[in-house]
Amino acid sequence: MLYKPFIEFAGAGATVPLLGFGHVLMDGVKKAIDSDSFMGLFIGGFKAGAVGTGAALIFGYLAGVIFKPKMK
Numbered sequence: 001m002l003y004k005p006f007i008e009f010a011g012a013g014a015t016v017p018l019l020g021f022g023h024v025l026m027d028g029v030k031k032a033i034d035s036d037s038f039m040g041l042f043i044g045g046f047k048a049g050a051v052g053t054g055a056a057l058i059f060g061y062l063a064g065v066i067f068k069p070k071m072k
Helices: 003-015 017-067
Strands: none
Touching: none
């Protein structure tokens, strides 16, 4: 609703991780409410955000394995 015109105005800047993640969650919840009614409140955010969250975890792990971080 309100975020769609902002995405069109700002372009890729509106889909950066913090703003974009919130938008993905809310969009997923709206779509899930349409199909699953009340349970969509709980299911939609998980379904919509699962791919991005999973990718962040996997790439973070791989970066830790490849670059051997050293704690001081």
